[in-house]
Amino acid sequence: MRVVHVSQPVAAGVAGVVLELVRSQRDQGWAVAVVCPPGPLADRARAVGVEVREWPAGRQPGPGLLGEAVRLRRLLRDLAPDVVHLHSSKAGMVGRLVVRGRQPTLFQPHMWSFQSAGGVVGRAARAWERLAARWTHQLVCVSDDELALGRAAGVTGPAEVVCNGVDTERFHPADRLAARRRLGLPDAPTAVCVGRLAPLKGQDQLLAAWPLVRERVPDARLVLVGEGPMAERWRAEHDDASVLWWGHDDAVADFYAAADVVVMPSRAEGMALVPLEAMACGRSVVAFDVGGARQSAGEAGAVPHEGDVAALAEAVARRLADPALADEEGAHGRRRVELLFDRRQVADQVATLVDKLVVGVR
Incomplete structure (x- = not known):
């Protein structure tokens, strides 16, 4: 063949x-x-x-x-x-x-x-x-x-x-605190978003939701992993010390491990790999209800209606404020990936x- x-x-x-x-x-x-x-x-x-x-x-x-x-x-x-x-x-x-x-x-x-x-x-x-x-x-x-x-x-x-x-051997649960130390991140409630900084990937929607998250979880941190055409503009529009603009990094498994919740605010997808990789790493996911998100996530997190910034903020804040809930969803996600993905x-x-x-x- x-x-x-x-x-x-x-x-x-x-x-x-x-x-x-x-x-x-x-x-x-x-x-x-x-x-x-x-x-x-x-x-x-x-x-x-x-x-x-x-x-x-x-x-x-x-x-x-x-x-x-x-x-x-x-x-x-x-x-x-x-x-x-x-x-x-x-x-x-x-x-x-x-x-x-x-x-x-x-x-x-x-x-x-x-x-x-x-x-x-x-x-x-x-x-x-x-x-x-x-x-x-x-x-x-x-x-x-x-x-x-x-x-x-x-x-x-x-x-x-x-x-x-996804490769369930490459992406696997790992110690959160150790991952934060490797990356030089503070030990604080952490949301991670991995993806190209472009309108379709929707990081502007997550950035719009972030002040609402911080109202509920004042010490929360957001890590944006990726580069793209909107990086300079969005960074200028959102000058917030709680947001870390990391740039491109191939070692995404470390960022999943460091996260309490992984967020996918996309406007459209076929079926994104980021939630699946995060689930394989035992992390809760919050993703807008675009192509394949509900099918992939199952009980591993929340899938608010696409474009509902307030619902996105609520879902992220809830998991940052309740680590036990996030960890329980992460365990569900790992089992789901092993079974289906x-x-x-x-x-x-x-x-x-x-x-x-x-x-x-x-």
Whole structure:
């Protein structure tokens, strides 16, 4: 079996999912390759012995789209895959334009493109996904919410939900106080938010809620782990000594361990990895009710209505003020991840879909 994974995102959640899949498929004896732009995904895939072909491609469609399509077509012709697995909207667009159903094709949106676009662009994205469904042999959604959104937009064809998974050995419960000492954080009620500092990830909503949290828990601290286009502006707008702007850090497990509660204030998701990683570390989560959040969290925390800043503040403050509640939810989360979201289960589900797809198309 030769599988080629094509991904435009090369960092954060999508890249992590791709890397886990290619490692698992390589370990079971398949010939696996990754086609992606230069960056962390390419570096990490090479480091674990996976073949990588560089595909310079921008995040958004633009004037370079034709050149990107030509380069991808050449790469796929050279690699001669049995299956092409396309990850996220840009690779999904270019890949399906190039392959057009001539080879078994999986498409995994990792959040629909039309979720982050309105008006004419959003309508065009929906129309494209309806058209491209004819060239998609297998749609793979990471949550029930993501599949429901696709169906509501008119996306047809075979589809399965394969939830995201995490490495339960890398992400595991650890001593909170020791983690705070390693990071140089004070021993105080601590909320952690991990993610790119961008409007879709919603840290501005958490920052708006933070004064309400501090009214109830005056010694609370908020740690924002990540970089992004809104970092400078948001930091200027929220000059608060209780907020630590940490920046990018690959050692996210330490931050989960240091937290009393991990917060995901996103405006849209497919199924975010951050709550799952936090749950694997035995930490309570508070996440807005966007794609996959309720499905992933279960009894491991709170899922307030998206955009309800007051409810977000209440949920965070309650867990900072009641460590026993937060720890109980964290224990629920660890058990839930072990049962439902272990990366090995996810890899097995995808491998089964690939096997069935190749047999069916042949």
